[in-house]
Amino acid sequence: MKYQIVLLFLASVCFENAISLNEAQMKAGIKLIKNTCRTKTKITDEQIAKMHEGVWDDADDVTKCYCHCALGMMKMQAKNGAFEYELFEKQKPMIPETIRETLIASVDNCINAGEGLTKKCDLSYAFFKCVYLYDPEHYMFP
Template sequence: MKVLLLLVFATLSFQYGDSAMSEAQMKAALKLVRNVCQPKFKTTNEQIDAMHNGDWGMEKNAKCYLWCILNMHKLISKENTFEWETGVATLTAQAPESLRPTAVASIQNCKDAVKTPSDKCLAAYEIAHCIYLDNPEKYFLP
């Protein structure tokens, strides 16, 4: 029954409302992903904060945290390539207008960021680091 109600709500919201998330919804979604990935790889708040402040000299667990985030959003393939087209499509459909143009541009600018596909955590780091460097003020990964 709960699934049916959720399906009806989702259908109505897409038909009658703006399908893009609000800023608050986006923050809540990112927080949820962070809360799932952070404990899996024992990533500290300090490690995540350092990354958001431009310190990308991180340990393996923090790089694997980035893999988890990209994996949850279906932005990294099993071959550890960047699924940038999925990122553009998702951001175009769901991101708040205030984030959409810069985020889409960063995704497109980083489509070839993966240099080390043999290591999933390092590949995720390369993608996230590229997105950060493309526009540090508008970095959007949790």
């Protein structure tokens, strides 16, 4: 638990100070988010793996709430649960140059992915699903 608190602190410092991360650091942060949200939502490794394989179960509330947890931990979430582009803008300088262009293109494509939805978990899920479907080869979210 102490390790997670230290990593969360370091991540927040990086986010606020716009320090660029390398891919290994970014992957470590994603792993932390994945582990934290897995515990919080009780999602299984199989459910997470299915998303990364392109199998998105639109009826699975656990997966949707896992996405909500992850987007919140990534500090890119509006109060209603939707992706908030302005918060993403603040984090752009941190994105490793090797993946910046593809990640920004995916996010730009999915800004309004949850349009018309009202439930927080549904909004976050719609965003992650859109990002995956736009560019499955480079999908790197938790």
